[in-house]
Amino acid sequence: KQEVTQIPAALSVPEGENLVLNCSFTDSAIYNLQWFRQDPGKGLTSLLLIQSSQREQTSGRLNASLDKSSGRSTLYIAASQPGDSATYLCAVGANNAGNMLTFGGGTRLMVKP
Amino acid sequence: GAVVSQHPSWVICKSGTSVKIECRSLDFQATTMFWYRQFPKQSLMLMATSNEGSKATYEQGVEKDKFLINHASLTLSTLTVTSAHPEDSSFYICSADQFSTYEQYFGPGTRLTVT
Numbered sequence: 001k002q003e004v005t006q007i008p009a010a011l012s013v014p015e016g017e018n019l020v021l022n023c024s025f026t027d028s029a030i031y032n033l034q035w036f037r038q039d040p041g042k043g044l045t046s047l048l049l050i051q052s053s054q055r056e057q058t059s060g061r062l063n064a065s066l067d068k069s070s071g072r073s074t075l076y077i078a079a080s081q082p083g084d085s086a087t088y089l090c091a092v093g094a095n096n097a098g099n100m101l102t103f104g105g106g107t108r109l110m111v112k113p
Numbered sequence: 114g115a116v117v118s119q120h121p122s123w124v125i126c127k128s129g130t131s132v133k134i135e136c137r138s139l140d141f142q143a144t145t146m147f148w149y150r151q152f153p154k155q156s157l158m159l160m161a162t163s164n165e166g167s168k169a170t171y172e173q174g175v176e177k178d179k180f181l182i183n184h185a186s187l188t189l190s191t192l193t194v195t196s197a198h199p200e201d202s203s204f205y206i207c208s209a210d211q212f213s214t215y216e217q218y219f220g221p222g223t224r225l226t227v228t
Contacts, residue, residue, distance in 0.1 A: 046216070093217075100147070
């Protein structure tokens with residue numbers, strides 16, 4: 001059974017810092033990996049999707065990498081802003097047509113002005 | 114981009130009543146839809162997977178008779194919480210799987226409070 005772990009569980013940084021969020025998974029036979037953002041009481045916003053054949057994806061100040069063999073992904077946020085404060089979730093897609101996602105516990109990020 | 118809507122966004126109901134939550138993919142056809150539940154300060158937990166025209170597949174520990182899922186078309190899935198109890202109060206989120214990319218798009222969620 002796939003297990004997804006995110007470290008750290010919570011992170012507080014001053015504005016402007018570059019930061020890295022970590023995600024690890026136990027079964028490397030994945031279809032894809034997604035990073036999501038969730039604001040309190042809201043639904044999920046998809047940030048980046050990495051297919052199993054890819055090593056990284058970039059969108060603006062965000063960069064996500066994937067190392068399937070070691071079961072790891074990182075989300076890099078450059079020049080953090082207070083508006084980046086949210087919970088970041090990593091989810092791994094199963095290696096089948098249904099693409100069932102298994103979520104990590106999330107990292108609660110607070111960026112202080 | 115692909116958009117998924119949920120209705121209602123929040124609902125309060127009395128214990129013992131049933132509540133239906135709709136999930137729609139607005140600009141694409143979804144062969145598979147997923148229902149998740151999220152308790153406060155916890156991550157999402159998959160409840161069930163539904164494919165259009167067939168019975169839903171429920172995760173272990175999820176009562177199929179309590180959480181009825183109907184996936185009547187390629188753009189609509191419904192989750193009915195039957196005989197709701199206060200412990201069913203939660204944030205319910207659906208997602209739809211776009212066939213061509215297998216990327217999941219999430220709805221905004223429905224906050225259910227059972228009094």
